[in-house]
Amino acid sequence: MSATLFTTAQAYKRPESVLVVVHTPAGQTLLLKRARPVFWQSVTGSLEWPEEPAAEAARRELKEETGIESSSGWRDWQHTYSFPVMPEYRYRYAPAVPDNTEHLFSLEVPETCTARLSEAEHSASCWMSFAEAIEKVWSWSNRDALERVAAVDG
Numbered sequence: 001m002s003a004t005l006f007t008t009a010q011a012y013k014r015p016e017s018v019l020v021v022v023h024t025p026a027g028q029t030l031l032l033k034r035a036r037p038v039f040w041q042s043v044t045g046s047l048e049w050p051e052e053p054a055a056e057a058a059r060r061e062l063k064e065e066t067g068i069e070s071s072s073g074w075r076d077w078q079h080t081y082s083f084p085v086m087p088e089y090r091y092r093y094a095p096a097v098p099d100n101t102e103h104l105f106s107l108e109v110p111e112t113c114t115a116r117l118s119e120a121e122h123s124a125s126c127w128m129s130f131a132e133a134i135e136k137v138w139s140w141s142n143r144d145a146l147e148r149v150a151a152v153d154g
Contacts, residue, residue, distance in 0.1 A: 067116030
């Protein structure tokens with residue numbers, strides 16, 4: 001990528017993100033409550049420019065949003081979701097970018113733990129069953145991700 005294109009691209013958010021389902025062998029999963037707008041979700045976040053791999057973004061976002069770090073228990077589901085960028089967030093993306101691609105990862109931790117939240121992003125966290133979490137999250141991709149992980153690992 002030329003220096004000009006790289007600089008222009010960095011002015012906008014990269015239209016690629018990760019969704020990380022954190023769960024225990026007993027079937028508890030971690031949800032975070034976004035500060036603004038208010039809704040419940042698994043760990044999510046955008047990949048950084050220029051070419052951050054999705055697996056690295058998943059580990060980085062998990063640490064940034066919860067303080068949780070782990071070198072084992074990770075699974076790359078080799079599954080992506082594509083959805084339109086919401087109108088209220090269009091200004092963050094380049095004009096010709098209508099959609100975001102989200103990569104699914106999960107992390108199995110031995111037991112529930114306390115999440116250290118970034119107050120700017122999240123106001124609360126809780127552990128609950130997969131069934132409860134599926135009912136609580138707002139996005140279709142997060143519901144599907146929880147269903148996939150629960151079917152195999154929950």
